[in-house]
Amino acid sequence: MPRVPVERFVxxxxxxxAREGVEVTRARRVAEWYAQASADxxxxxxxxxxxxVLTWLREGEIRNHDRxxxxxxxxxxxxxxxxxxxxxxLNADFCMDRAMALADRHGxxxxxxxxxxxxxxxGNCGWRAAERGYLGICWSNTEPxxxxxxxxxxxxxxxxxxxxxxxxxxxxxxxxxxxxQYSWGRLDSHRASGEPLPVPGxxxxxxxxxxxxxxxxxxxxxxxxxxxxxxxxAVLLDAFAAILADGNDSAKLTDGLEISQVFLAFAPGKLGGxxxxxxxxxxxxxxxxxxxxRYPGQAxxxxxxxxxxxxxLVRDDIWTKLLAEEAKG
Amino acid sequence: MPRVPVERFVxxxxxxxAREGVEVTRARRVAEWYAQASADxxxxxxxxxxxxVLTWLREGEIRNHDRxxxxxxxxxxxxxxxxxxxxxxLNADFCMDRAMALADRHGxxxxxxxxxxxxxxxGNCGWRAAERGYLGICWSNTEPxxxxxxxxxxxxxxxxxxxxxxxxxxxxxxxxxxxxQYSWGRLDSHRASGEPLPVPGxxxxxxxxxxxxxxxxxxxxxxxxxxxxxxxxAVLLDAFAAILADGNDSAKLTDGLEISQVFLAFAPGKLGGxxxxxxxxxxxxxxxxxxxxRYPGQAxxxxxxxxxxxxxLVRDDIWTKLLAEEAKG
Numbered sequence: 327m328p329r330v331p332v333e334r335f336v337x338x339x340x341x342x343x344a345r346e347g348v349e350v351t352r353a354r355r356v357a358e359w360y361a362q363a364s365a366d367x368x369x370x371x372x373x374x375x376x377x378x379v380l381t382w383l384r385e386g387e388i389r390n391h392d393r394x395x396x397x398x399x400x401x402x403x404x405x406x407x408x409x410x411x412x413x414x415x416l417n418a419d420f421c422m423d424r425a426m427a428l429a430d431r432h433g434x435x436x437x438x439x440x441x442x443x444x445x446x447x448x449g450n451c452g453w454r455a456a457e458r459g460y461l462g463i464c465w466s467n468t469e470p471x472x473x474x475x476x477x478x479x480x481x482x483x484x485x486x487x488x489x490x491x492x493x494x495x496x497x498x499x500x501x502x503x504x505x506x507q508y509s510w511g512r513l514d515s516h517r518a519s520g521e522p523l524p525v526p527g528x529x530x531x532x533x534x535x536x537x538x539x540x541x542x543x544x545x546x547x548x549x550x551x552x553x554x555x556x557x558x559x560a561v562l563l564d565a566f567a568a569i570l571a572d573g574n575d576s577a578k579l580t581d582g583l584e585i586s587q588v589f590l591a592f593a594p595g596k597l598g599g600x601x602x603x604x605x606x607x608x609x610x611x612x613x614x615x616x617x618x619x620r621y622p623g624q625a626x627x628x629x630x631x632x633x634x635x636x637x638x639l640v641r642d643d644i645w646t647k648l649l650a651e652e653a654k655g
Numbered sequence: 656m657p658r659v660p661v662e663r664f665v666x667x668x669x670x671x672x673a674r675e676g677v678e679v680t681r682a683r684r685v686a687e688w689y690a691q692a693s694a695d696x697x698x699x700x701x702x703x704x705x706x707x708v709l710t711w712l713r714e715g716e717i718r719n720h721d722r723x724x725x726x727x728x729x730x731x732x733x734x735x736x737x738x739x740x741x742x743x744x745l746n747a748d749f750c751m752d753r754a755m756a757l758a759d760r761h762g763x764x765x766x767x768x769x770x771x772x773x774x775x776x777x778g779n780c781g782w783r784a785a786e787r788g789y790l791g792i793c794w795s796n797t798e799p800x801x802x803x804x805x806x807x808x809x810x811x812x813x814x815x816x817x818x819x820x821x822x823x824x825x826x827x828x829x830x831x832x833x834x835x836q837y838s839w840g841r842l843d844s845h846r847a848s849g850e851p852l853p854v855p856g857x858x859x860x861x862x863x864x865x866x867x868x869x870x871x872x873x874x875x876x877x878x879x880x881x882x883x884x885x886x887x888x889a890v891l892l893d894a895f896a897a898i899l900a901d902g903n904d905s906a907k908l909t910d911g912l913e914i915s916q917v918f919l920a921f922a923p924g925k926l927g928g929x930x931x932x933x934x935x936x937x938x939x940x941x942x943x944x945x946x947x948x949r950y951p952g953q954a955x956x957x958x959x960x961x962x963x964x965x966x967x968l969v970r971d972d973i974w975t976k977l978l979a980e981e982a983k984g
Binding site: 399400401402403404405406431432433434436438461470473474475476477478479480481482489490491499500501503507525551552553555556557558559561562563564565566568569570572575576577590592593594596597598599601604605607608611612615616617618619620621622 | 728729730731732733734735760761762763765767790799802803804805806807808809810811818819820828829830832836854880881882884885886887888890891892893894895897898899901904905906919921922923925926927928930933934936937940941944945946947948949950951
């Protein structure tokens with residue numbers, strides 16, 4: 327993969343979105359959102375997706391693209407917004423920021439969002455919260471992607487959840503995980519590379535356990551993470567988000583649009599205690615006990631630093647297509 | 656297992672705890688807490704544990720048993736308490752109630768608790784919130800029980816988490832799950848029955864994947880649920896709870912005492928929408944898609960109704976021991 331200066335990548339993508347009528351500062355924020363995912367090593371939700379977003383704009387999948395989420399109900403530290411199918415990335419950004427503002431006033435803040443679209447990499451919200459010193463939790467429902475444990479028809483989403491705890495010098499603790507054992511993107515990467523999965527990832531068409539990503543993606547079904555556990559958690563995250571947002575639950579969704587999400591921020595500094603030092607302590611204790619294990623967020627920080635030093639990794643075919651789009655003028 | 660009238664069981668256990676000097680209404684609430692777990696079919700955290708609690712009282716593991724948690728910091732909808740090693744059950748009960756009271760005032764409420772002990776069945780808090788119409792989330796850290804993914808020495812807790820969404824006529828959505836693929840109690844049940852685990856549950860002493868519960872419990876290590884996913888989530892839940900509570904993180908714990916917990920309650924009615932009807936809709940959609948699958952909470956409700964009709968299931972040996980303790984006078 328070639329390395330591209332981050333600013334060059336962001337400028338190019340901004341230009342493409344602005345040509346579709348998106349207000350330029352918003353176009354730039356969307357470009358930065360996807361660039362951040364790639365900068366952090368999450369290519370499946372980064373540069374690889376910016377052309378999909380272009381297609382969604384052209385096909386009208388993304389609507390009201392210049393509109394912020396609309397407040398529809400509020401009570402104290404809890405607010406509900408409608409995303410009106412605008413950019414999932416900008417809606418999520420807005421709601422996490424709003425949750426942090428509520429946490430400043432109330433110690434913690436909760437924002438529920440409905441009718442929002444693909445948000446790309448969920449982890450962006452967690453990293454954003456951690457960088458500003460907040461503990462954050464956010465999650466989304468999705469369209470049905472897996473059978474609930476014990477069934478065979480797809481009925482539950484992979485409903486990604488993010489938890490973030492702020493540390494020192496960028497060493498934050500962040501998990502960003504879908505309820506499936508493997509993300510769609512990871513299955514797809516293994517299929518492309520021909521590498522089998524390290525642990526079985528689902529069932530084939532005949533209902534047998536398999537580690538073949540092609541079988542799972544094309545004819546079979548994904549396992550929930552931890553089997554019955556991820557299945558149960560997925561049901562709860564879906565109902566929780568749909569109810570708090572008064573939005574769609576998974577059963578009402580056929581694609582990743584008009585989904586429901588929750589954003590929680592906590593301002594631990596309001597209660598006292600040296601948060602960043604405590605986080606460092608947790609990381610140090612893990613490293614001492616398990617020198618071979620990485621703490622959650624460690625790989626992201628390494629990728630982020632590599633990007634800062636060397637530029638953004640963008641797949642050849644994606645970069646070629648982006649340059650071709652740019653040249654159309 | 657014999658069936659015992661719930662009131663008879665509660666009276667007996669109340670008597671035993673009161674004899675150890677516990678104020679009688681508090682002794683009764685602890686007895687009811689453990690009875691509730693058994694009533695709901697969670698025997699491993701119910702009647703099977705009441706004699707352990709008696710031992711902890713006698714050995715001074717539980718301290719300040721007549722004391723409620725002490726408020727140590729507060730800001731708006733977020734509060735921090737010290738549990739002073741009193742009953743984990745009563746401390747958790749207190750904090751979930753406090754989170755609900757904060758949610759009444761602020762839409763949502765967050766309570767962090769430190770220095771609390773074994774809380775028995777975490778799910779009790781979720782069911783309590785759901786029965787009162789709140790959405791609830793709570794979790795705990797524990798002493799290290801599993802290696803972080805990629806390591807071999809125990810460094811992460813099984814940190815149970817509960818999510819609850821209120822439904823109609825007792826049909827609430829509730830998950831109550833530890834970060835290990837199997838709970839200690841379930842491994843122990845399989846060991847007792849000689850039944851192998853349905854999916855591998857950990858590593859044996861030589862580091863090989865195994866479904867033998869005895870091997871896992873005695874010489875090996877448990878898998879986190881979903882392997883790397885449960886590992887990452889366990890680290891975040893630990894750090895989150897320890898920081899919000901300004902309490903111990905897993906690395907500082909050698910037993911399940913003086914642990915850190917978080918309790919969140921949401922009052923969705925404050926934002927409008929028919930919560931219980933939405934929950935019923937989610938349950939109905941799951942049943943329609945996967946007639947063979949149970950919704951999270953379904954088995955508990957069935958056990959609860961069976962207990963109400965037939966009395967509490969208590970293991971023979973436990974009931975015999977309880978009667979013997981009672982006879983000591």
